[in-house]
Amino acid sequence: MAPAREWFEKDYYKILGVPETASEKDIQRAYRKLARQYHPDANPGHEERFKEVSAAYDVLGDPAKRKEYDEVRRLGPLGSMGAPTGNGTRGAGTFHAEDLGDLIGSLFNRGRREASGPRRGADQEAEVTISFEDAARGAEVQIPVTGEAACSVCKGTGAAPGTVPKTCARCNGTGTVSDNQGFFSFSQPCPACHGRGLIIEQPCPSCHGTGTEHRTRIVKARIPAGVEPDSTIRLRGRGAPGRNGAPAGDLFVRVHVLPHPMFGRRGADLTLRRTISFADAALGTVLTVPTLDGTVSVKVPPGTSAGTVLRVRGKGLPNPKRKGARGDLLVTIDIDVPDKLDAKQRRYLEDFARVFPHDAA
Ligand SMILES: [Zn+2]
Ligand SMILES: [Zn+2]
Incomplete structure (x- = not known):
């Protein structure tokens, strides 16, 4: 989900x-x-x-x-977003049509008026809310990001639809020109295309050749298994597109996790409360408790008191910081004290009280 x-x-x-x-x-x-x-x-x-x-x-x-x-x-x-283009991955996310536009946008010139050299794209922020289970197992999510994005009309090329950026005649598309001074030859960015190797003759009417626009786009990303609630994950190169061939900025995604009706968590440990009768607490018992994948048996030793925490190793959440490591399942034991007793039960308990005197402290 x-x-x-x-x-x-x-x-x-x-x-x-x-x-x-x-x-x-x-x-x-x-x-x-x-x-x-x-x-x-x-x-x-x-x-x-x-x-x-x-x-x-x-x-x-x-x-x-x-x-x-x-x-x-x-x-x-x-x-309407268009089909994903292949399944290549970049950083933590999946490569898709959106990125292709960004990529093309960062490869091509932004237009003559914007010809002020490369500039890295801005970092952007976004939020996503996932279920407890998705946080535990990891999930593919689609995150709406509002801000500067590749122009949807020219796909970030900056060139008017139907036209393509032309190879720069001055540098033959290499982006650099040589300047011979005696014995030395200096290589420098081509002044005609500002080092892009491409010239836009007809700028995109929508973005005026900048290749960017303000809008909400969808970024697909993989949330790592065991992600901590309210943590921020960094998606490199998934922020605003860069200018004049510079790399895109990063996208910082705040991950909210919905509560689970049964489980809680403490770091990578999964927590759960279970109530047993005081007879079971005194005599010991075996509980069948749920985990995120199937159930496990938990031995409750004789003489267990309320609030005891029983640890089931390795049945917690994956630790996103240590590959392959998992937290534990912590089962807190509550003891049920019956509040309604019939005559027979009352008699047994009174007998119990007589053979098991206890001075209140
Ligand atoms: Zn455009
Ligand atoms: Zn050039």
């Missing part, structure tokens, strides 16, 4: 049952009502629905995110 893709596929307004014109208050009210209705504690079996509602509110409940979501929705379905 890739929540950024969900921005295209899911109608968060519909999920919360509010019109697109709903006020912040209406959205909050609708969310509270649905959250109460589907909360796993109150109404088990509705985890998916609860998650969906939470994800919808995570976006619509935040005015900045909502604005971005509305903008993304206006762009239409993903299908």
